[in-house]
Amino acid sequence: MENVGALSLILALCFSVYSVLASLIGQWKKRPFLVVSGERSVYAVWGLVTLASGMLVYALQTDDFRLSYVAGHSSSTMSPLYKFTAWWGGQEGSLLLWAWILSCYAAVAVYLHRHKFCHMMPYVTATLMVVQAFFLLLIAFPLSPFEVLAVGKEVTAVPDGRGLNPLLQYWTMAIHPPTLYLGYVGFVVPFAFAMASLITRTPGDAWIHTTRRWTLVTWLFQSTGILLGAGWAYAVLGWGGYWGWDPVENASLLPWITATAFLHSVMMQEKKGMMKVWNMVLVSSTFFLCILGTALTRSGIVQSVHAFAQSPISRYFTIFLALGIGLVVYLILDRLDYLKSESQLESVLSRESSFLFNNLILLASCFSILWGTLFPVISEAVTGEKISVDAPYFNRVNIPIGLFLLFLTGVGPLIAWRRSSFESLKKAFLMPAIGAVLTMLVLAAFGVRHPYAMISFGLCAFVTWTITSEFLKGASAIAAKSGQNLIAAMVELTHRNTRRYGGYIVHVAIVIMFIGFTGAAFNLDTTKEVGINDTFKLGRYELKIKDLKSGNNGHYKWWHAPVEVYQDGRQIHTLTPEQRLYATGDSSSVVDIRRRLHEDLYLNFAGMTADGQKAVIQAYVFPLVTWIWVGYWALLFGTIVCLIPSKVKLQFPKTKVVGVVSGKETPVAQS
C-alpha cells in the first residue's frame, strides 16, 4: 500500500513536470494537442495526489503502524475523526494536504477557464504545475509520508502510535489547518493568472475580474482559517488569548493583508485602468508570502510553538522563493510598458487617493509584522546578538496602524470617485465625526480612561455612522421610488450592487471585530489556590468551588472543579473546568466559559497544589470578546454577498481619446 502511495506521488511529479513542458512547448510551437495534453495532465496529477492522500488516510484509519508517519501522529485509541485529522497533524502529511488542495484548485481552474482564456491558459497551467511540482518533489523524496519503519532490511511496526497532541483534538483545530490551507494555496491561482497575463501581455479586464473572484474566495478561506485558529487558542489553550503574535500566526496574517490590499486596489484597475504594476506586485507578494509562511512553519528558521520539527527543507524553499521572486521582478520590469496606466488621477481628494492610502497603511502593517517576525533572526545574523521581539512590540507598532486603518474604513465610502470638494467632505464627515466625539465623551463620562480604547470606540462609531448612512441614503431613494419598506429597499439596494454593499458589510464586520479587540483593554484575571467551599472574587463575580472530582475513562484521567458563579449574592451559573492527563503523559485543560455579549467569564483548571487538597484556578473576565466571533459571521455574510452577481449589470466605461482639437493637442475624450 505504501508503495502505491509513494509511486502515485512520483508519477504525479512526473505528470506535473510534463504538464509544464507540454503547455509551454505547445504554446510556443503552436501545437494545440500538446497544450491540451498539458491541461489533461493537471487532472492526472489531481487523481494521483488524491490516490496518495487516500492511501495515507486509509493507513491512519487502519492503524498501519509500519508507516513512520502513522506511528508518529496517530494511535489506536483515537477516534476516526482525529485519525483523519492526523493527515495534516505532521510535517509530511500537511505538505501532502498542501499538494492535494493545490491539485484540486489547479484542476478546477483549468476546467473552468480553459475556453475563456485559451491563449493564457498554457501559462496558467505551467505556473500552477511548477508550484505543484515543487511540493510534490518535497513529499516524493525528502519528506515522504509513506516512509516505513524498518529494522535492518525488514519492515517492522510498533504496537501503537504516539497519537495526536491532545490540544489538537478539538473540532476547530480539526478544520483550522485545511481551511487555512484553502486560503494559502488558493492564492496560487490569482498568481498564475497574473503571470500568464504578464507573459502574454494580455490587456483587458476579464482576467483581472476572474482573479478578483478567486482572490475573494481564498481570502474568505484565509479569514476563516485565521479566525478558527484564534477561536481554538481562546477555547483550548487555557490562557484566554486568541492572538499571540507567534511567527506562524503572523505568517498566516501577512498574505491576508496583502490580499486585502489587492482586493481594494484591483478596483482602481477595473474602473480606471490604473495601478497595474502595483496590482502585479500585490498578487505576487501574496503568493510569495504564502510560500514564506509555509517555509517558516517548517524550517525552524524562527522559534514558534506552532512549528513542525526542524527539517532540512528550508533550503528548498529559499531556492524556490529566490527563483520565483527573481522571475517575477524580471517580468514586471520587462513589461512596464504594457502595465502603463490608462487614465490619470484627477484630484488628491478622490476615492482613488483613499485607496492609495489604504494600500499604504495595509502594507505598513504587513511590513511591520514581517519585520518584527524576522528581526530576531536578522539581528542575530548581523550582530550576533539575540533580541526578543514579542507581543508588546507588535501591539505597540500595530495598534496605531490598525486604528488608522479603521479610520480609513469609514473615510473611503464618503469620498467620491474622480474628485471630491472640501465642502462635500465637510458635509459628509460632520455628523460621523460628531458621533465619534460623542461616543468618546460618553465613555469618558462612564470612567473609561484608556486612550486607545476610547479612540477605537470613537472610530467604530464613526465608521458605523458612515456605512449606515450610505445604506440609508440608497435605500431611502429606492423606498421612495418603489414604495417598498426600508428593509426591503436595503435588500434591493444590496442586490443591485452586491460588490459595493457586500464590501460595506465586510467593513461593518471589521468594526464589530474591533469592538471585540478593544475589549481586551479591560481584561481582568486572577489565579487562586482554592479548596472545596472556598470563594474568591473577580470583578463583579463571586466564585465558589463546589467540589473537586477525579476519575479515569480509560483514555485519560480527569479532574473536575465545579465552580458556582454568583453575582450580587445570586447564583447565575455553574462552570466546570477540567484537567486531563493522557496515557501518553500529555496533559490538557478543558476550560469552561460563560459567554455573553458584554463579557466572557473564563475558568481554567490549571492543576492541583502539591498536597492535592486545593485546585489552582485561573479566572478571567474578557469584556466584549464575543464580538470578534460575531464579526466573523458578518464578514462571512458580507463576502458571500460580494460573490453574488449584482442584479444590475454595471459597466465602467473608460475614457479614451477620440481626437485632438486642431493645433492645440488637447485631447477630446469619449466614453
Added chain:
Amino acid sequence: MLRASALVLLAALAMAQVSSELITPEIRRIGSRLACLCKSCKNTVGDCAMLACHYSKPARERIRDGQAAGKSDDAIVAGFVTEHGRQALALPPNDGFSSLAWWMPPMMVGFGLALIYWFIRRMRKPAVPAAVSAIDQKVLDRYKESIEKDLAKLD
C-alpha cells in the same frame, strides 16, 4: 500504566503550587519588561499564563526575591540582562542595530508616503488648457452629460 500516569501527573501538577503568590501587580510590573524565554509563547514574564512555565515561574520568584531585598525595578531587570543578554528584554532596545526594529516601520511609511506623493504628481491630470474654450459649448455640454451618466454608474 496507571501508576506511571499518576507519577507523571504528580510531577505535572505539583508545578502549579502557590502560583497566586507570584502573580501580584508588583511582580507583573517588572515582569512586563521581561520576555518569557520559554520558546513556547511570545508573552512577557508578567503575563505568561503557563503557571508552571520553566522560565516565567523562576523569573517571577527572582523578581519577588529582588523586591523583598529592596532592589529597584531597573536593578532587577539589569540582573536578567546580565544573565541572559538583551534577549531577556520584552522590547528591542532602542539603540544600535536593534533600534532598527523601531525605526524601520515608520521609515517604510515615510517611503510609502513619498511614493504616493510621486505617484500623485506623476498621475495627476494637467490643468485643462485655455484652448478647450475654443470648443463649441454644445459639444462640451454633450460630453459633460455623457461623463455625468458614466459617473452615476461608477459605483
